[in-house]
Amino acid sequence: GEESTLLVAALRSVGIPARQVYTPRWAHTDDNHAWVEAWADGKWYFLGACEPEPVLNLGWFNAPASRGMLMHTKVFGRYEGAEEVMSVTSNYTEINVIGNYAPTAKAIVTVTDGQGNPVSDACVEFKLYNYAEFYTVARKQTDAEGKVFLTAGKGDMMIWASKDGKFGFSKLSFGKDNELTVTLDKAAGDTFTADFELVPPPESAEMPEVTLEQRAANDCRMAHEDSIRHAYMATFMTDEAARYFARQYKLDEDAVSRILIASRGNHQVIADFMARLRSEKSKRGGLDLLQRISAKDLRDVTLEVLMDHMQSDMCKNPDYFRRYVRNPRVSNEMLTPYKGFFKKAVSKEEAEAYRAEPMKLVAWVARNIRVDKECNLGGAPISPEGVWKARVADAHSRDIFFVSMARSMAIPARINEVTGKVQLIGDDGAVDVDLDVQFQEEKLGQRGRLVASYNPIRSLDNPKYYSHFTLSRQIPQGNLQLLSYDEGDTDMGGGITWSNLLKEGTPLDAGDYVLVTGTRLASGAVLSRISSFCILPDKTTDIELVMRESRDEVQVIGNFNSESLFTPLSDDGSVIQQSLLQACGRGYFVVGILGVNQEPTNHALRDIASFKADLEKWGRKMVLLFPDEAKAGKFARESFPDLPSTIIYGIDTDGIAAQIAESMKLKHKESLPIFIIADTFNRVVFVSQGYTIGLGEQLMKTIKGI
Template structure:
């Protein structure tokens, strides 16, 4: 019966994708490239390509050839034949979680065909579960964690740089698992509930069941990672299945290209809440824009967005914590906090409108979480650590081969470059230094250095020589370029899209007469694009970056890519243009200090002439500094969103209150939402919302409110300050007290080359000045001398640690045992950080993954007086 059901399901699924393929491609529902209709003649390859072409996003259709997909599909089919588990993977899991090349928003590459043989050899003779663990070890051999920008590197690029953030590590690991025919998917929590930030990891299908693992963070067994405990406190974890997926998971959303599924109950206790949206008379509001939001990074971030049904309802299944439902329609809006698990229904009334003043205090409580770890024997754990250390040595040897200062100096001497300018570029290029040296050598006649300096660190590590060469040639870069022109005319970098050779193509796309007209008035270029390039978000629902040259060729793209097309076209004609980093709207420059915002929907309006005097529209936030919070930071303590049609749109500022809003700051007129919050030691948040209008030509003053609750800081346990540890510098055994002296101090148990520990070190570096001003010692302890030595190999990555930070080794386990006996360490999850004093009182504890720990320490110590 089960086998028969599988056959029926497979036949139904095949009919679906074949119908979708014919409807999309053969009937030319979209103006697709011709080679999408000319499939491989081999039946199995053709069938697989039909499935991919039926659902792939528009940029993937135009930015890669049929030959590219056919080659990668052929490798996938080969893996299905050659892997011992190939015949056991059901058709549904194979089509949705093995066949697709795309994992996230990375640039697609030929990783699958390029690395199949190597991975095949690595998993030879293993069971499916063993193969998953082995592939993760292989991934760790090549890539380790390092934070970076929002653009996701391709798998091959991550290998070349040897680093990646969690989204890149998980993309890389999913690609590696799929390469050997193992169904895999990237699981993503959009935002944690108990701490700032987000995370991504991997699920792999093994013998009929999905299991999870930390990408490039191999453990001895499946379903084990540093994020077990944080995930149990998560509000929402989800993944996207390529195409029309009909699996057993809770389906959140279906689009033309993917199905979004909810996997939260794989990790945490969940419940369902129904949101009922009504008007002020109590009538249901259908087709309202409804967002379920979570406090994180000082905003109420939308973890799920949908529209209400005919009865004005929408629902979410989530972890047992607090969310805020925000609904809007036709300029009216409302919001309501609710607790999942306690509130099965929450009513949101659209009681607010443009110009309203609204204030609200919200206490946000995250889920409690649980500890449910699979057993790992001490022998297995030790063997895994030994294996990881060997993999670290392989990766370190690869990185050690990157050009050093001597090689860079020799190059600069031969080619006539300033070493002080070129060396930082070489360091950032990592495994891409050969392309960098070639570019510098071939384009000495122009200011290639200025253009390179306009790129991101990630760009330097993975740019393609031919793409940058196209921009340098077509741009006719002069011998000397100022930083403004380099960034906004000659640079190929617009936002966070993959770089492409758009400059020469766009220049050839317009007649000389058109080019002259566009240069005289860049709004004419915007009008031409608005009239000739159609917006289609249906076939790119996640706004995947569409190469500007292909968007223009197709005359169809999504709304965000059309903005980038305007910027690219303007730059190709020598017009300074970019995307506003705060509002994310396109703009062009009359001069470095005079920008004109461009809106495709308002092109009939005439912008103010350069130098035209108008009364400024400004916002000032008033704040009275407190001893422990002198200067609130954007994203950490507060954020500002513009209300557009009643829905908040975050403004992407970077800085602190003093830098941004202590004095009046020019912003656009309209309604705004100011969110501020104080995160407590248990992960809860004291939040404040302020909604207000900013009138054109006036300065608006709004108080920045940082709520307090002194009762949150209290003695939570005891810890012996006389515990001993090993000082690795002196080789002596010391007491904690001998290092900390009398008073408060911070002590932590950490692991080397471990993402949560890395986050803590970066957080402490960011608050170097504040922690040094506090003057109290911080002591981080490794569990063994081997761990200390592993950390030392990467110590150079942390050059800005506070001078008050010390390192040691808990060689006799006195610290760990004491914390465990006192109930402060309830599992082996690290890092574990406490604030204590030499009267053996503990006032703060944080165990496991935490973002912003430095800020939490800064807040806590600001409220306590060190005893003398």
């Protein structure tokens, strides 16, 4: 996203019309993507924001884009072009450009009430299954006849319609269903369960021709660009330099090294901040602040912001102070030095009154900050100082403003990352506050408990949030609001799973919810289930988490980081690590961990050799890794002369075998060989370990299935 914004600005600066194109979510896999279109010779051409190619209309995403269901872009002002208009604001028009990338179909949705009458001004959400939720990629209001329309790629979406607390939903297959009627036949408290098989559009990518000369010229440019970037990265702090710095200032070497290395190109700012903290108390507090903020903040936070938030007044609870007072990060805002500003803007007498009775601050914000959803159409939050000066903001910026103002007065506060609620933090825990109500009593919200049982399916003993299931709350209007639990870290693990969230139970606010589960098949299709349940105050609700599965189709059975590093074996003896993504390119690939001179490995390699022609025709890379350099030296390639030419040999210098064993729940980590088929969307669709009969045939069967 950021790189596409940069490229658009760069192209416009030299007179080339350009725009960012965005798919809010893929249909065939999780995640989203942004790229760039540039205008030349009377038409729009696309290019990757950060993946230079020899020609236009070429990127790693040609194939995924041909399976897309919706792409859009924003045009400033009113727009009178040929593309379908998605929405119009006072500043820009959002238009639908899916037709530039995939075959499309138009469908009309009619919303009716329980008596079959059309419902005008109903909200119709077009949803794709992505990250285990039904994510809204387009939202429209019905006309006087209860109708809306959308043009999309030829795949399946969930249609969710709502008005005044009533709602209904159904599957829509673009290209098959020209019309769909959705009835508002459900309301809060109703229970329902529905299964859907959602099929994405088939691949239909058109690849432009690239000559050998064009490819060679592009490779030269890439090498030059790599040298520029590597020269810059060489200026980043090393472990040795970071530890020397820590010794100079008598700081914890391990902590300082981790922080300075993570700060990358911003290391001088972080070092200057540490150097300014002279007292022992400041040193400890400064390190604690740096360990509290995210890796992204370390890379772009300013010295002014860090020094401002080190001046935070203490509150009674040291843990609350670190997390909910001194911490500069509230939500997704740009970090600013707001604490010094509010100390000047708010008198000491007022600050003391708010500290004594925080609900007075809630009432002040509700009375004095007007919410206008049209005032910030760009979406990026307004700074707390900006909200104070304007006294008007969108609701999200208003919420960030309140938390920032509270923290400036040493009042612990947060926006709950799961529910999105604004909360004051006290001795009794978190208290929800409603900034839309000027006068209210301080009280805890009513809560119940949710427990879910799970009967494991093949290769999935512990479903993961965002990968296999999500929870959403039904809000009064009839829409869904996702509970945004911690997703963990791709490399370090963690995150929310069935076992650590629902097996023993989790507290939830009283209300109506839906559980969405989904099994992604290797084809990109999804076997999903949506079911509702109610949380009652002081009660435990028991539900079942059901993962549907297919006995016939290839399905996604795990996750694997395609940017994992290994060291390719080179003829010239050079030792340069590469990621699997770099070595294999976008798409599917095979990774094998070999046990040298062991019969299971020898048998597996002979099986693979027997399918040499098929695997070479498939054309994807096979990365075969040795556990260490010594074992690589003992491998006799001449013993296996008929292996496919698509093989890349290397050494597992970065723990790929351990990652596979962990992610695939392999019981005997030392048992080799291990083979997986995965793709650069980090999906695993095949795993084999140890002695296996017919490995080549199994690989080809899976490959044909994908």
